[in-house]
Structure formats: structure tokens, C-alpha cells
Amino acid sequence: MSLERIKIESLARVEGHGGINVTFDEGKLKKVTVDIHEGPRLLESIAIGRSPSEVVSLACRTCAICTLSHRYAALRAMEKALGIEVGPKVQLMRDLMHCGEMIESNALHVFLLALPDYLGFPSAVHMVPDYAEDVQAGLRVKRFGVRLMELTSARPIHGENPVIGGFGRYPSKSELLKFKYAAEALIPDAERGVEILRNMRQPNYMEEGMTFMCTKPAHDRYGWVGDRILTSTGEEFNGWDYRKLTNERVVAHSMAKRSRYKNKPYMVSALARFNLLGERLEAEAGEHFRRCYNLSWIRNPMYNNVAQAIETVWALEEVPRLVDKIIAIEDDPDICMPSRDKGAGSAAVEAPRGTLYHHYEVAADKVVGADIITPTAQFLDMLESHIRVAARNLIKEGDTDDIELKLEMIARAYDPCISCATHLVRVKGL
Secondary structure, three states: OOOOEEEEEEOOOOEOOEEEEEEEEOOEEEEEEEEEOOOOOOHHHHHOOOOHHHHHHHHHHHOOOOHHHHHHHHHHHHHHHHOOOOOHHHHHHHHHHHHHHHHHHHHHHHHHHHHHHHHOOOOHHHHHHHHHHHHHHHHHHHHHHHHHHHHHHOOOOOOOOEEOOEEOOOOOHHHHHHHHHHHHHHHHHHHHHHHHHHOOOOOOOOOOOOOEEEEEOOOOOOOOEOOEEEEOOOOEEEHHHHHHHHOOEOOOOOOOOEOOEOOEOOEOOHHHHHHHHHHHOOHHHHHHHHHHOOHHHHOOOOHHHHHHHHHHHHHHHHHHHHHHHHHHOOOOOOOOOOOOOOEEEEEEEEEOOEEEEEEEEEEOOEEEEEEEEOHHHHHHHHHHHHHHHHHHHHHHOOOOOOHHHHHHHHHHHHOOEOOOOOOEEEEEOO
16 A cells, blocks of 8 residues: 555644645655644734733633633733732632633543544444443533633633733632532542543654643642743743743744744643643543653653643632632732833743743833744644654554554644644545
8 A cells, every 4th residue: 555645624623724744755755744824923013012911801802712811821921010919819719710721621631632533433422322421521511611701700611811910800709619529529520530540551653752831830739820931841931031941943834833842842841841841740640640741751741631631620629719718818909000111021831732932011101012932832842753654664664554543643642732623635646
């Protein structure tokens, strides 16, 4: 069997519209590209000349899936630019809303997008006759995440309650306790995803070494927010220096920019967070991590699925802790006002798919500079590299059956956020 070209025109079960092209020349691998078909959003240009509060509301519309991660990063960057320091209750509330997004997004990916691949189904709908309880468990966890986002941000998508300097409204004690008990009750549902994936054999035909990056929490616990950036090469950077880490560039075959660190691909993701911070995990999530972790986690992107499943458990365990701390602070703080009308600020938060950067420059209370670097734009080169290794190894071993699915599974393991998905695969040259 000779193979000239593999063309996956549209990746299925990912957020967005992208494809994969693998080209061979006389049986040898010639070229691999992950193509992003969607046009640029131009939000950075739209931000220029607008007020900081308006830009925060624009920034969260970068993505409906990662809406609160974008808002969180924009808020932190704007507050640094404007000289605002928020108090502990504001920080705890923001961490709580962040849990909602992580739970919703991770549950969506693990139960509805990734598990069908492992269990041999084309979609989660087709899983229902044999795995109804698992699909229902995933939907319950996902629904809880959406409701928590709605509680903290006032809407399930693009919520406006988190504002520069604080929150417009704080939930009542009874509302918070309702979510605390619901989170505790849902932990067994989230653990279903961990157990299914833990007992699945992960394919290894794409394995190669990776460099990982993530934010370093200010405390000694696991977390998603910090002003320092960790790398698996043993280096640590101030988040202000994010451009030295990301080194964005344009490639001809994609509408998305690409990033490299020291001219090499790198990965940001739940897998990156676990490789760098996994030993900090506590309680049941920590136990799951120690049972599941092995040295393949530093070479195999398929373990990102397992990391997301465990991270969902951690987030559900974190919700009660945050609720108790929020309730303990009885008074709702006023919104902090800016101490200046000009300045510059950079901030990083961990979105579901990895480290997200926002940078703003403000003058006379108007934004004069903006820069947003998303996780997907950072790991696309690494994704291409893993698909290249997989294609080379599969052809070498003569394992070309279902090769499109095998390559798609690698892409889905990264959980790329492009925007909305279609389902069309076409292979040429078989």
C-alpha cells in the first residue's frame, strides 16, 4: 500500500475549524501541517482607543469556551496598569469562577470529545446505549460548571459581573453553600472519567520529548494563577517577559500565529501543569495523580486527557474550600478604583488549554496597546511535531489502518480551541 497524502479537512470533536495535511514523496514523509482555517479576530486592534472596562468586556469574547479565563487575565493586566490591588474576597471569588470554567471545559472534553475515541464510538451520543451512566455523569459535571460560571459572573457565557477592581454582586451565603454541597456530591461522577482513562492503553506511536510551561502559583499549592512562569527546562521567568517565552511568528499555512521557546516547540496544557505542579495535588485528586502518573507523561500528549480528568476532580474539591473562605469574609468589599489613568500591565492565567497571556498599555484612560497570546497558538508547533512523528512511525510499521483517526486522536488530545467544529475527513492517495 502506498500513501501519497493524508488530508483531514476538518477535525471533528474540537472547538473550531481546522485540518491536518500529511504529504509523502516516494513513500517518505515530506510535510505535516495543522491548518487553522478561521480568519483573525482582530480584537487587539479593536481594543485600541477604548476604555479599560470596555476592553475587558471585549477580551472575554475572544472565546465562548474560555470566556472567564480571558476576562480574568484581562482584569489582572488592567489592574496592574491602573495601580489597583484587590482584596482577598475578590481574589477568592475570581478563583471560584475560574473553577467553574475549568470544570465545564474539562468535563466537555474528557467525557464528550475524548472518550468516544478510546471506547470506539464516533460520538458521545453513540456511547449512550453502552455507557449511559458515564455520559450522564459527564453532563452533570459539565452542567455544574456552567451554573457556577453563571453564579459568579451573572451569565454562563461572557458574564459581566467580574469588573476591574471587584465584582458587581456577591452571591449570598445560601447560594454559595448550595454549590459547595453540589460540588462534593459530583466528585464520584468526575472520577468516572479518571477510571476509564486510567484503564485504557495509551498509544505511543507519537512519543517524543517535550518542553512544558505553566504559571507558578504564589502559594505552595496547585493552582492556575501566578506572576511567574515555570518551564520544564528548570528556568523561571517573570510573566512580564512573556514575549521572550512565546516568540510569536506567522506561518503560511495557518491563520493562527505560532510560538517557540529557544526556537523549539513547547506545550502548555493540563499535562504541562501536572508535569510541573502535579506533586502539589492533594486529597483524591492527588491520589489519582500518583496512581496514574508515569514517565510517558513527559513524552506522550495523549496523557493530557488523563490530566484533564484528574484536574476536574481537583476543581470540584477546590470549590468547597473556596466557598468556606468566601463565607468567612462577611463584608462585601467595594469596587477598588484606579490610582492612575496610565500604565502598562501583563498577566498570565491558566486557561483550560494552557497558559494565556494578556498585556495592555493605557494612556489617558484609553487603551493604546493590546496583546493576547492564547494557549492553542503556543502549542500548535508541538502538535504538528507529534503528528509528524506519528505519521513517520505508522508508515514505517505499515500500520496505516484508520491512520486518519489515529492522527485526529493526537490533535483532540491537545484539546485545541479554534471555535466550532465540523465533521469531515478525506484521504487522498491510498
